[in-house]
Amino acid sequence: MGGSYERIVVEEKGDVTVVRFRESDILDQINIQEIGEEMYSVVEAKPGIKIVVDFRGVEYLSSTALGKLITLKKKVEAANGKLRLADIKPEIMEVFRITRLDTIFDIKSNVADALERF
Amino acid sequence: MIGPSNEATGSFCIHRLDELSAVRQWLHKALSAHRYGSHDTFAVRTGFEEAATNAIAHGNQGDPAKAATIDLTVDEAKVEITIQDEGPGFDYSHVEDPTARKNLLKDGGRGVMLIRNFMDEVHFNDTGNRIRLVKYRSGVPQQVRADSAPS
Numbered sequence: 001m002g003g004s005y006e007r008i009v010v011e012e013k014g015d016v017t018v019v020r021f022r023e024s025d026i027l028d029q030i031n032i033q034e035i036g037e038e039m040y041s042v043v044e045a046k047p048g049i050k051i052v053v054d055f056r057g058v059e060y061l062s063s064t065a066l067g068k069l070i071t072l073k074k075k076v077e078a079a080n081g082k083l084r085l086a087d088i089k090p091e092i093m094e095v096f097r098i099t100r101l102d103t104i105f106d107i108k109s110n111v112a113d114a115l116e117r118f
Numbered sequence: 119m120i121g122p123s124n125e126a127t128g129s130f131c132i133h134r135l136d137e138l139s140a141v142r143q144w145l146h147k148a149l150s151a152h153r154y155g156s157h158d159t160f161a162v163r164t165g166f167e168e169a170a171t172n173a174i175a176h177g178n179q180g181d182p183a184k185a186a187t188i189d190l191t192v193d194e195a196k197v198e199i200t201i202q203d204e205g206p207g208f209d210y211s212h213v214e215d216p217t218a219r220k221n222l223l224k225d226g227g228r229g230v231m232l233i234r235n236f237m238d239e240v241h242f243n244d245t246g247n248r249i250r251l252v253k254y255r256s257g258v259p260q261q262v263r264a265d266s267a268p269s
Binding site for chain 1: 142157163164167171216222223225232235
């Protein structure tokens, strides 16, 4: 599994798959749709996946993108995998807190922490 | 356009979500020109994106034959955005709480909550197909806000 996606970059770090976004603004509805589909395909290709979504460089995130993350979580867990989010900037963390999504996602400060004891 | 009072105003007629990029660029430029900080900029952009998406995707149901008019004003004290769609409106007083346990794992329904949290004022018309958002520059004294508010 390599990084041959248009909207995301996929790397394998040991037995953990790390996904990060090519764009800093995850707002455009069309982009969000494509990002979602690419992330789902990564998960569907690897049952039991351990996956970290790296938010490094992401400046804005819409509620539609939050919906894609929720669907991603459901797909990962349905396939007995684990999902963590990492390196979310403070303003976007506020979005997670306001929507109480910080209570359902496993969020770490950075990717290194997210890779530990997965 | 920047008027004599150093106020920037913009007006857009949008039919599709992919047309929002022009409004984003205008807003980014106006916020930067008026030296709004990163926290205020994030709040404005979040409020705008959620309201604009609601108007086009939900109000107009994604119908490209329908328009959403977006009027923006940025000045030294505040940012004001008005968005009107051609839909039938919605009951904004009965939006389900997306943080309720039964709704937490739903993939939608968070837009209005984010708008209300990030903007200082949110006004709907009676029908619910027009929204006016106001974000005051952080640190603007309350008296200045009162003076700026419409009578």
